[in-house]
Amino acid sequence: MTELIIIGAGPYGLSLAAHAEAEGLSYVLLGLPMHFWKEQMPQSMFIRTNPQFVSLSDPRELFTIQKFSEATNIPLSSPLPRPVFVDYAFWFAQQTAISITCELAADVSYNGEQYKVTGESGKEWSSEHVIIATGLQHFSFIPAPLSSLPDSRISHTYGKTDFSAYKGHKTAVIGSGQSAWEAAALLHLAGSDVELIFRSNAPNYSEEDNLISGQKLIDSAKQFYLYSDHQKQDIWKRPRKSSVAYFLKPFVEGKITMFPASQIVRTDILDNQAVLSFSNGNERSYDQIIAATGYQINVEKLPFLSPNLLHLVEKDPFTHRFPILNERFESNVPGLFFAGPLASHSHGPAFGFVAGIRAACTSIISYLSEKTKYRSERL
Structure with a gap:
């Protein structure tokens, strides 16, 4: 049994694996690396976020996009071409020496003590901890009429x-x-x-360099969770x-x-x-x-979560679509964590973007590392 299973190999999944690797946690990272960014978005377009705010996360911040630029002599421009961001992510994965299992999760079930994750090949993994770090691919929304x-x-x-x-x-x-x-x-x-x-x-139209909006998202990544439920709901009710x-x-x-x-x-x-x-x-x-009508996040639309597990996950009382998460990004089901867009209702809009990566990684992986060390000391 591995200590951690991460589902999703986009920016959040790669960064979570980098933190787990650095902490010495055993993990399985399931997913097709950067598939959404590489295969599902026009490569002739650009990243809207300023390059200053698009780095993935490793504990010591050794492998930022600025370090990638220095190492490869690829200049960083604003706007940043999408292929440059994709190339950076693969460089990051190589530099952090993370292990990726290039397979999609087909089923995640829970028996009250541990999780069983079945891949599309039929291979199975077990763990007490699962992080759902998938992106927007299951949530495209076309409204009536x-x-x-x-x-x-x-x-x-x-x-x-x-x-x-x-x-x-x-x-x-x-x-x-x-x-x-x-x-x-x-x-x-x-x-x-x-x-x-x-x-x-x-x-x-946003500001030309997106510096102000980028910094606001970074700042909000750790602040939003501290707001009261009433304050959070007021924010989400505002017309966006x-x-x-x-x-x-x-x-x-x-x-x-x-x-x-x-x-x-x-x-x-x-x-x-x-x-x-x-x-x-x-x-x-x-x-x-x-x-071009956006996405409607809904945990019920994740095709790999078993019906029994979905039934256990407590949803927010306002939209009934997002899992309710604690300060560690953990749901009410012990050991089931969410990072990325599915965490945005509890932790704020930064987690719909790359801006929330570091806050999610440090919170989740630090907790799991301390938990593992505590168990080891008691044995």
């Missing part, structure tokens, strides 16, 4: 890396955030007749206005037709086209619709 359109006419931005198939097609991108602007820009470059439709009155990285402005402004302040109230299929009806009475027809 868009969700009533057939799959042949609508798709989510998740997983879209090549827009060449849209050449010559009239395409609507629905959304006001980063993924909407990226999709619209790439569709335009691919030769699609693209229109951008969103509910807000105007685009909300989607923002777009400033560097995307020249890719879209003056090139793509925008329809701000547009509320879609109905969708239909007519003459083999998707017809969108708006609250002002207007209608527009498209060959394809791309929903």
Whole structure:
């Protein structure tokens, strides 16, 4: 039996493994390394976060992205190209000497004392501690009335890396955030007749270098949990206005037709086209619709958690979608931890980004290391 199983090999999973490795904990890291960043996102686009805030985490901060730049002579620019971030993550994994089992988890069950994790190959591992460090891949969200359109006419931005198939097609991108602007820009470059439709009155561009917003997220990573439940709920209730990285402005402004302040109230299929009806009475027809409508985190959507285990996990009383976590990122089920987006309701918005990595790693792995040492001393 291993001391720890980490599920998910993205930035959070790699960093958790680096901390576990440094502490001498036995662990299994399950996942396809950086698969979401490498295979499910357009590589011709950029990381919106300033390079100053995108480092993965090892205990002594020896392998930051700045050290990667020095070691490889790859310059860091803002915005940072996605392939550079992916290359950095693989360099980080190599430098920290972490072990990765390139296999997805198929099932996680709990017998009241320990967890059994079964991989897609059928191989099994047991441990008293499991960290769920997966990202957004299970949570793409298409709201009504868009969700009533057939799959042949609508798709989510998740997983879209090549827009060449849209050449010559009239395409609507629905959304006001980063993924909407990226999709619209790439569709335009691919030769699609693209229109951008969103509910807000105007685009909300972030500051040019994202330094202020990046630092705010870092600062909030350890502060948010200390707020009262009432304060946290007040924060989550506030309208969250989607923002777009400033560097995307020249890719879209003056090139793509925008329809701000547009509320879609109905969708239909007519003459083999998707017809969108708006609250002002207007209608527009498209060959394809791309929903850049974000993600809705829901622990129930994790396909590998067994129904019995899911039933045990206490969810927050407001959305009933997030696990309730303590200061160590542990759920009410002993030994079951969550890092990344699934931790964001308890620990704050920083954990939907790379900004929360170090706080999660130091909290979880330090606790497990102390627990293991205490047990060893008692034997």
